[in-house]
Amino acid sequence: MTVRDVATLANISPEVVRYYSRIGLIKPQRNRKNGYKLYDASDISRLIFIRRAKTLGYTLKEIKNILSHSNTGTSPCPMVRRIIENRIDDNRQRLDDMLSLQTRMENAVEQWKHMPDGTPDGDSVCILIESFTHDNNMEVR
Amino acid sequence: MTVRDVATLANISPEVVRYYSRIGLIKPQRNRKNGYKLYDASDISRLIFIRRAKTLGYTLKEIKNILSHSNTGTSPCPMVRRIIENRIDDNRQRLDDMLSLQTRMENAVEQWKHMPDGTPDGDSVCILIESFTHDNNMEVR
DNA sequence: CTTGACCTGTGTGTTACACGCATGTTGTAG
DNA sequence: CTACAACATGCGTGTAACACACAGGTCAAG
Known part of the structure; x- marks a missing residue:
């Protein structure tokens, strides 16, 4: 073939x-x-x-x-079991990260709904991003 | 500096x-x-x-x-709004994918708990992986 | 003046492919 | 029989956001 x-x-x-x-x-x-x-x-x-x-x-x-x-x-089976258990832990961590990112993004859009677009000057690039306040962890990966 | x-x-x-x-x-x-x-x-x-x-x-x-x-x-603000809205959609999709992977992995570990490790032969590489049944009903926990 | 901490640019490796290139081969329609 | 499309080949590049290594230049202190 x-x-x-x-x-x-x-x-x-x-x-x-x-x-x-x-x-x-x-x-x-x-x-x-x-x-x-x-x-x-x-x-x-x-x-x-x-x-x-x-x-x-x-x-x-x-x-x-x-x-x-x-x-x-x-037998590769012991290795196979070990790998997947570690992967489950890693994946849960990444899921948490992505969930908090999702929340952060949704909060941002919500906050920005009531804000006008700004014109850039020397001090500001984008007021939306600069003004965004988030309460808890800022973690990203 | x-x-x-x-x-x-x-x-x-x-x-x-x-x-x-x-x-x-x-x-x-x-x-x-x-x-x-x-x-x-x-x-x-x-x-x-x-x-x-x-x-x-x-x-x-x-x-x-x-x-x-x-x-x-x-002003970059309109672009900034557009990007984040698309990202929210993409991210939700990836979250769904990762969640179903997580469920799949957890189901696999559960199934494998009651299975012995196999010895590889010509037909089988790893009975765990080969025997795993992806039953959609199991996914709804 | 030597030592060690810091700087420079550049190159490689990471994941799982997608795509493009130049070139060689095969099958078929005319 | 031959022209040509549709396949095959290996190899190179690009993707995201760095981490790390290398070889060499620079600087402050003792």
Whole structure:
């Protein structure tokens, strides 16, 4: 199978398949006649595995580790559990950050509703941004 | 003032100040003797403005636009309002995505609690990931 | 005068691709 | 049989906002 075929079967774009080959996530055979990459059923299941892992929040780097780990015959499962637990914590933190950003933005729009646009001078760039007051944490990431 | 001074006063790391100079967000003078960047009070207020804008979700690119827009004498406020309203929508979408990821990850960990680690063979890389069923009913907690 | 803290510019790495380039290959319509 | 579209190849660049490293120049104090 060629790139387009395997991409269609795995429901991925050919670009992504090429990218995964490039970074070593999949290792297709080669057609000796023309140098084209040759994919088989095992590549498809690997691609499907990668996509499943991605929907669970694993990064490509982590997936690569999982794959090569399992190639050595040892179970990647303990690693898989460890990673996802850390990711849950990280994600909760980022969610909190984004939620507070969302609140901040909504508050700003609300405050600005009753304010006119200002003309910039030497002291002021944009009175909206400069005048915005927020009560609690200013955290951004 | 030198980088370290202005960074301390604006409560930013010197690296970030250098980065902002590099991408043209601030344009410090130069010491003709040694080529060092020379910052003054206007740079500090610019840095503070940039940080305020960032806490409101504006990207550095957008902030650059806002700054140069206000340099032409026209009010950046309409643009500022437009950007934040779009950002609120985008952010809500990303929040939804991250929330569903969070739920998915938590469901996975829950399912996996009752499962043993598997040994990899030709057919299986990691039974945990492969067996995870993405049941939409579970998502509604 | 040496030392150490600071400055300079530039380059690389981070994530997961998207897109473009120049070039080589294949399949098919005329 | 050949022209041409549609595919393939590798490689390079760009994305956001820095962090960090490197090699070298500068400055104040002892």
